Amino acid sequence: MTGGYYDLHIHSCLSPCASDDMTPANIAGMASLKQLSFIALTDHNCGRNLPAMARAAEEYGLIFLPGIEVTTSEEVHVLTYFRDVRAALEFGDMVYASLPDIANRPEIFGRQIVMNENDEPVCELPKLLLQAAPFSIEEIVRRAQEAGGCAIPAHVNRTSFSVLSNLGFMPPGLFRAAEVSPDLPC
Numbered sequence: 001m002t003g004g005y006y007d008l009h010i011h012s013c014l015s016p017c018a019s020d021d022m023t024p025a026n027i028a029g030m031a032s033l034k035q036l037s038f039i040a041l042t043d044h045n046c047g048r049n050l051p052a053m054a055r056a057a058e059e060y061g062l063i064f065l066p067g068i069e070v071t072t073s074e075e076v077h078v079l080t081y082f083r084d085v086r087a088a089l090e091f092g093d094m095v096y097a098s099l100p101d102i103a104n105r106p107e108i109f110g111r112q113i114v115m116n117e118n119d120e121p122v123c124e125l126p127k128l129l130l131q132a133a134p135f136s137i138e139e140i141v142r143r144a145q146e147a148g149g150c151a152i153p154a155h156v157n158r159t160s161f162s163v164l165s166n167l168g169f170m171p172p173g174l175f176r177a178a179e180v181s182p183d184l185p186c
Helices: 024-033 050-059 085-098 137-146 163-167
Strands: 005-010 036-044 063-071 077-081 113-115 121-124 150-153
Touching (some): 036 050, 036 077, 050 063, 050 085, 077 085, 085 137
Antiparallel strands (some): 077 150, 113 121
16 A cells, blocks of 8 residues: 555543544544545554454555554553454453453443444443553564564654653564654654
């Protein structure tokens, strides 16, 4: 693919920080209206909305990359991307299962809504997604690669949840790319 616009860090209504209106169909529809050609869904620590997002992206003619935004034990956000939904789902299920058994409090953190391929709510996940998994940054990168995916540090120029703000340095040789938030200084 050459040219075009893309967004490779999108949260759906599964992530408690996102609006309940961020359903897969709404995301795909808005991406199409914004003339994006390539999108990735990267919900926090889980991939349960990836099948619905894949279908919605296909219906709108978008190129779709399935992903998960993992919070490492250092509380660094790492974007993981996979070639197919199955691999991303398996990885996301592994991350979700590893999370501490702390219940989500929707009135504080927001809802965690799983959608089906018809863009209908199926359930809400009970375990809080906005917490750190028990895996180091190096282990998440290794596990993503073993699952056929890749990993990049998210929003490295943010003052929280970034590799630079939390570790103070970029681990040598660990990443080939990084996400930079365009609205923040570098």
